Every structure is written in C-alpha cells, then in structure tokens.
Amino acid sequence: MMLAVASVGPSNSMKILVTGSGGQVGQDLIRGLLERGHEVHGSDVASRPSALGVDASRLPWHHLDVTDLTGLRKLIARERPDIVYHLAAILSARGEENPGLTYRVNQGGVYNVLEACREHRVSQVLFASTIAVFGPGLPDPVPNDVPLQPTTMYGVTKVGGELLGEYYNKRYGLDFRAVRFPGLISATLPGGGTSDYAPLMYVEAIRKGAYEAFCRADTRIPLMYMPDGIRALIELSEAPREQLTRTTYNIAAFSPTAEAIAAAVARAVPGAELTFNSDPTRQAILDSWPNALDDAHARADWGWSPEFDLERMTADLVPKIRALLNAS
Ligand SMILES: NC(=O)c1ccc[n+]([C@@H]2O[C@H](COP(=O)([O-])OP(=O)(O)OC[C@H]3O[C@@H](n4cnc5c(N)ncnc54)[C@H](O)[C@@H]3O)[C@@H](O)[C@H]2O)c1
Numbered sequence: 259m260m261l262a263v264a265s266v267g268p269s270n271s272m273k274i275l276v277t278g279s280g281g282q283v284g285q286d287l288i289r290g291l292l293e294r295g296h297e298v299h300g301s302d303v304a305s306r307p308s309a310l311g312v313d314a315s316r317l318p319w320h321h322l323d324v325t326d327l328t329g330l331r332k333l334i335a336r337e338r339p340d341i342v343y344h345l346a347a348i349l350s351a352r353g354e355e356n357p358g359l360t361y362r363v364n365q366g367g368v369y370n371v372l373e374a375c376r377e378h379r380v381s382q383v384l385f386a387s388t389i390a391v392f393g394p395g396l397p398d399p400v401p402n403d404v405p406l407q408p409t410t411m412y413g414v415t416k417v418g419g420e421l422l423g424e425y426y427n428k429r430y431g432l433d434f435r436a437v438r439f440p441g442l443i444s445a446t447l448p449g450g451g452t453s454d455y456a457p458l459m460y461v462e463a464i465r466k467g468a469y470e471a472f473c474r475a476d477t478r479i480p481l482m483y484m485p486d487g488i489r490a491l492i493e494l495s496e497a498p499r500e501q502l503t504r505t506t507y508n509i510a511a512f513s514p515t516a517e518a519i520a521a522a523v524a525r526a527v528p529g530a531e532l533t534f535n536s537d538p539t540r541q542a543i544l545d546s547w548p549n550a551l552d553d554a555h556a557r558a559d560w561g562w563s564p565e566f567d568l569e570r571m572t573a574d575l576v577p578k579i580r581a582l583l584n585a586s
Contacts, residue, residue, distance in 0.1 A: 273297045275339040277324055277371065278346030280304045282446045283386060283439075283487065287343060290488040292316060299337055302346070309586070322346075324367035330374040341495065343384045344371045350390050351540055352450035353412035364415030372426045372434070383423065384495055385436035387506060389480055390452075391417045392548050399550035402508045409546040420506045427505050435494050436506040437487075440513075440551065443571065444484030445578040452543045456481055456519055460572075463523045463530035464579050472537040475517040478549045482511040483566035483575070490562060497560035507556040511564035512571075513549055522568050526576045 274291055278284050279300035285307060291298045292312065300306065301322035306314070320333055324346045334342070346367055353360035368385065375383050392400055393407035406417045423434035441453025447461065448454040455471040462469035482490075490509045514522075520532035556562035566574070 271295045272340040274341045275299045276343045280307050281449050284345050286484050286488050327370040330370050334374045334378045341382045345386050349451040350412040351452045357411035360411045365418050368419040376430050382433040387416050387436045387438045394546045399552040400548040401552045402555045424505050437509050440480035440482040442487050452540050459523050463527045468531040470533045470535050472540050474536045475534045477516045477544050479547050480513050480551045483571040486564045508551040508553045509556050510551040510553040512567045514568050522572045526572050
C-alpha cells in the first residue's frame with residue numbers, strides 16, 4: 259500500500275515530532291524548526307534540558323523511550339505529526355561500552371519509529387545516520403554507495419537503520435530520508451561520540467585553558483559545524499521527493515587533522531594548551547572511519563552546500579561558547 263505524501267516545502271508549517279531532542283543535535287534542531295514556523299514537539303527518555311532556551315508553551319515535551327513501541331504508537335496516534343525526525347540513539351563511544359543497550363535503542367528504536375509512522379501515516383521520517391556506517395579500506399573521499407562494513411555496534415545499527423528505512427520506502431511508500439552526518443561541532447556538550455575530541459577542544463580550551471585530546475595529532479575525519487548539519491536535515495526534508503535519487507546521502511563540510519583544529523583553537527583562545535594522548539579504543543574507531551566524504555549526490559539532488567569551514571566555524575563558535583559559559 260502506498261501512502262499519500264503531503265508536500266513539505268519551506269513555506270508549509272508542519273507538525274513535527276523530534277525523538278532524542280534533548281541531545282546535542284536535537285536542541286539546535288528544535289530551535290531551527292521553530293524559527294521556520296513549524297509546530298514542534300520534543301521527546302526524549304530524559305527530561306527537558308534546563309538550558310534549552312525555548313519557552314515551554316512553544317515546545318510541548320513528551321517523555322518517550324523509543325524502545326517502547328506501545329508508548330510510541332500512543333504518542334503518534336495522539337499527536338498526529340506530519341514529520342518525525344528520529345535522533346534518539348546511543349553514540350559510538352558509549353555504544354562500545356554497552357553494545358546490548360546500543361542494539362536495543364538504535365536498532366529497536368528505528369524499527370519502532372518506522373512501524374509507528376507507517377501505521378499512523380506520518381508523511382515523512384528523517385533519520386540521522388553517520389560516517390560510522392563505513393569501515394576501513396574505502397576510497398578517499400568515500401563515495402555514497404560503497405560496501406558498508408562498520409567496526410562498531412553503533413555503525414552496525416546505523417547501517418540497519420538506513421536499510422530498514424529503504425525497505426519501508428520501497429515496501430510501504432514511507433517517505434524516509436537520511437543524512438550521514440560527519441562529526442558535529444557545536445556549543446552544546448557532545449553526548450558520547452568518538453568525534454567528541456573536536457568540540458571538546460573548543461569548550462575545554464575556553465573553560466579550563468587546556469585539553470588533552472584522546473586521539474593522535476594526525477587523526478583526520480569528516481567534521482561539520484552544527485548550523486550546517488541542522489540546515490542539511492531541514493533542506494533534505496524540504497526537497498521535492500521526485501528530485502531525490504536515493505534515501506540516504508553523504509554530506510560533507512571539512513576534514514582537518516586534529517592538529518589543525520588545535521592550531522585554530524589556539525589562535526582564537528590565546529594561551530590555551532592543547533595536547534594529545536591517544537586512547538587505543540577510541541583511536542581504533544577513528545582510524546576505521548573515512549578521512550573525507552564525497553557528497554556529490556546531495557549537491558546534485560537537493561543543492562547541498564556547506565557554509566562553514568574550520569576558520570569560519572572557529573570565528574562563530576568561540577564567542578558562542580564564551581557567552582554560554584558566562585551565562586551558566
Ligand atoms: N553528534 C554527532 O557528532 C553525530 C554525528 C553523526 C550522527 N549523529 C546522530 O545524530 C543523532 C543525535 O545525536 P546527538 O549528538 O544529539 O546525540 P546525544 O547523545 O547528544 O543525544 C541523543 C539523545 O537521545 C536520547 N536517548 C537515548 N536513549 C533513548 C531512548 N531509549 N529513547 C528516547 N531517547 C533516548 C538521549 O537522552 C539524548 O538526549 C543520533 O542519532 C546520532 O547517531 C550525531
């Protein structure tokens with residue numbers, strides 16, 4: 259059975275449910291969706307973050323554990339969102355500490371979300387995939403469509419999410435769309451990913467004047483400033499379906515070495531001491547990830563283009579972190 263799909267454009271106000279909305283991506287995504295005039299409902303297994311900065315009357319908050327299919331069905335049946343952004347997940351570093359939980363939340367969660375959205379005819383599901391779907395030995399930069407052989411449970415469950423979404427699209431006509439996020443950098447504290455060394459260099463340099471990164475200085479993975487990441491998700495959601503040639507897209511911005519990030523931070527925060535002490539477990543994950551992504555399909559199909567490189571991000575981010583730390 260094919261579903262009737264409402265058109266989602268920049269001028270249409272939609273009712274949107276975000277899972278995992280208390281996290282690093284969710285907090286910024288909520289603000290971005292509200293700014294575009296959408297009706298947004300937050301949901302998380304955790305309570306509403308105190309520093310969210312959005313009035314409770316503008317953002318209803320639902321307690322939702324995505325492993326609970328009954329609870330999900332009830333929430334979606336009651337609120338009837340047009341679009342669901344599915345962000346709830348256990349990230350890579352935390353995921354390797356508890357692979358069982360990661361499987362239940364990430365793999366079970368995406369199945370439950372797709373199933374509840376199919377049953378209640380949600381028009382569109384957006385999924386946050388990741389560079390962790392890739393394993394070692396791929397071309398540099400890594401194209402969109404390559405064998406996916408991740409080395410972490412996190413990566414395995416994200417491959418599963420991409421494939422399930424593709425299945426629901428083909429089998430039921432559910433409008434599933436996904437971006438493979440690089441490591442994301444923002445002023446919000448990161449939530450247990452292996453790319454956390456990059457945002458932590460900024461936050462800790464400003465907060466404590468020093469940071470010892472858990473990777474080698476020559477580590478190089480794809481990174482992106484959060485405003486570009488949020489814009490990518492929203493622009494993919496707004497793209498006409500007929501322009502899309504696939505359900506899952508690589509997106510890229512910049513790929514500096516950890517040493518180059520440290521140098522950018524040191525220029526912006528004079529006196530900050532940034533050092534490296536590689537942790538074998540997290541380094542092995544970083545070494546299994548691509549150095550850079552080829553995002554040609556996202557550029558061609560829906561006009562994706564990043565605005566921020568390392569220097570522009572640093573100039574924008576450092577004052578934001580200072581303001582947040584002064585306010586807390
Ligand atoms: N942050 C990054 O660099 C990055 C990179 C690539 C992909 N992603 C993806 O983006 C999404 C959001 O990542 P993030 O950085 O905001 O992560 P985060 O860890 O900061 O936030 C995840 C949120 O999910 C919630 N959560 C955990 N288990 C849950 C459950 N059972 N039910 C409901 N909520 C639950 C947590 O409470 C948390 O608020 C994830 O799917 C992640 O895989 C993030």
